[in-house]
Amino acid sequence: MSPTARVSRDVPDHLPDVLAAGAVVIHRDAVLLVHRPRYDDWSFPKGKLDRGELAPVAAVREVGEETGVRVRLGAPLSSQRYPNGSRMKTVFYWHGRVVGDPGVEDYVVNEEIDEVAWVPLSKARKRLSHTFDHDTLEEALSTEWRTRSLIVVRHSHARTRKSWRKDDRLRPLLAEGHRQAARLVPLLHAYAPTRLVSSSSVRCVQTLTPYAESCGWPLQRTDALSEEDATVESVVEVVDELLDGKESAVLCTHRPVLPAVLDALGVDTEKLAPGELVVVHHRKGKVTAFERY
Incomplete structure (x- = not known):
């Protein structure tokens, strides 16, 4: 998430914040705004998170519901935090890129x-x-918004090695792992990767299969990301190719391979648990921001 937040003024913090999400969508020297008659104000499209919903998913959903425009998320912006009746409201923002018709x-x-x-x-x-929207717009215009995403996923929960006596490459996901893979789908759709690359091992392929089936993009399998065959050189080659490509991408690999992937990206983060991911935003091969979910 974005590490900073703007606060318009202080109120007691004895209640949890109302959480919302939205996007600053820029297209052809114009920004997408909405008018709310209840408040008679112009603002960016945004709305409250549904129960259990991740903020990036809510941001894309709310932009679609409030404008009819489909977007994918770019790099995160600073969040806003301001009074909302007797509570505070935190709104998470991202750069938004139009996918399809902007009309x-x-x-x-x-x-x-x-x-x-x-x-x-x-x-x-x-x-x-609102003044805090002025600040968000200024930040959006002063930071790189023409980025692509490279999403790095650790495969979901799989059967243990002790319980599997066949080739480890064939070790599948557990039922919980399949549920995790299904829950990844809306989050991946928020960033809309169109290049899908997985370790050739079954548990990695199964982790990305629900997203591949939902979006229709082919899923590439490679030994270069497998636990048995990956080398630093093979990992760097895959990462460099994806950074140099013209598409947003997602790759899925294993815990022992992840350090080489993240090192190649120059990203320093704690170890990922099964089913966790890092979204790396980049422009012309240079990483500009990253998020973890």
């Missing part, structure tokens, strides 16, 4: 959102109603 003409207005507009960047600051 908003067919959006059906409602009581919550009665106008959606692509506002020229030169006029957006004047249109936005």
Whole structure:
């Protein structure tokens, strides 16, 4: 998540924050804004997290619901934190990139959102109603937003080595591992990788299969990321190819191989548990930000 948050003013913190998520969507020198009649204000599309929902998933869902525009997330922005009645509200933001048609003409207005507009960047600051939104827009414009994502996944929970007497490459996921793999799907869709690369081992392939089936993109299997065959050189070659490519990508590998992958990316983070992932945002081969889920 973004490491910093802006607070407009202080209120007691005895209650948990209301959590919300949204995106600053920039397309062809314009930013996507919505008008809320209840507050008579212009702001970025955003909304509350559903129970158990991760913030990136909520951000993409809310942009789609409030504007009709499908987006994928780029690098995270600083979160906002401000009073919301007797509680505080925290809103997580990302850069948003349009996927498909950017048109908003067919959006059906409602009581919550009665106008959606692509506002020229030169006029957006004047249109936005809140100072903290001005700050978020300035951050979005001053940071790299034309990034791609490389998502690094540790395979989900698999059968133990002691319980498996066949070739370890064939060791499958447990039922919980399959559930984890299914839960990965909406999170991966939030970043919309179109290049899918997995260790050739069954447990890694099974981890990415639900996403592959849901998006329709082919799943590439490679020994270069397998626990038995991976070398530092083979890992670097795979990572460099994905960084140099023109697509956002996801790769799945094993705990012993992950340090080589993260070292190749220059990312320093704690060990990933089964089913956890790191989203690395990059531009022209240079890492600009990363998140962990």
